[in-house]
Amino acid sequence: MSHTRVHNMNVSLDGFAAGEEVTLDHPIGGAEALFGGFDGRWIGGTDLDIGPMGFKDALSTLWGQRIGAEIMGRRKFGPQSGEWPDDGWQGWWGDEPPFATPTFVLTHYPREQIDFANGTSFRFIDATPAEALELARKAADGLDVRIGGGPSTVRQFLEADLIDFMHLVIVPVVLGRGVSLWAGLEHLQDRFTIESVSFPNGTVHQFWNRKRD
């Protein structure tokens, strides 16, 4: 069975998981303090060539395991809004985007698919969460689908009750403003079991597993 998962979602104490104003120079939009402890090099799996493996690194290795497709919001793909400019933009990641699977970008402005040699293909679709998930599941061919963010995309999938698993990292920073993960999700906790582990640096890692019948 194919499940829907969220990984490495960093959230501030006041509930923000991204900055408000993403620009080419500020891809994180003013929320840099959220990501100081995140080492993205581990998302490809256990790799002691990188250095000593800590617990947070180990949890990051879940990111790609058994994933067959990703769905992301347009804002994760790039800083543009509205009609796509003719600027040759192919995402933030250069020639080897780490996804290495079909990757669906939600946008009201569909455009032609972009394919990379490493298996990443960006497919631009104007779809509801449920419609996007159906397409992604088909592309994932029995594997799981990752909802890659940003937070407003994850929030929409949570509203539609389409998320089976989330790895959240509650970071001890107060941002004051940003994109909320939680807005409109009152009582979300009732639908999940939640396991927390706290680390001496003040971060709390949480696994949210959707309750099953």
Place this chain on the structure above:
Amino acid sequence: MSHTRVHNMNVSLDGFAAGEEVTLDHPIGGAEALFGGFDGRWIGGTDLDIGPMGFKDALSTLWGQRIGAEIMGRRKFGPQSGEWPDDGWQGWWGDEPPFATPTFVLTHYPREQIDFANGTSFRFIDATPAEALELARKAADGLDVRIGGGPSTVRQFLEADLIDFMHLVIVPVVLGRGVSLWAGLEHLQDRFTIESVSFPNGTVHQFWNRKRD
């Protein structure tokens, strides 16, 4: 570079990591209390089909990542000792041993290799830890080598300073007797950095990373 790793090594408060008397009926040799919290189903990787994924399950998924060979002690392979009886024994695991790689069994009584369709091949060698590791590294073809236990095998590799990473689980049980992981390893901690996380059920997970120059 190829590293040497130990995973899911459960140790009692008094330092034992296996029972003393392994028999066909008691493969864990009286140390069953050590393994009550271990769900081996996760060693193959993230799989929400199994059920909700907790932190300990997530850490178990490291077991097979980037592993190209295993080295195990004879006692892990079977309850026999001395000359191999002609009993058709092929290990505890049936037709699909989970290793799915070359797997070196340390024994003073070499015998013919046993191959399985899933990629597991048991290769019986009479070798020192350093010699065994050299063979396993070659077989692993650039990937890491797992030292699969039992504890006396892990202890020999620690004595020879051949372990780069260990995931230990300190289980709140007092066994009174068994096979010690620690005997003869005074000051072992000086060679490693150690990160610990404790869980409400009283277990403490530790990552030991060998210090690097």
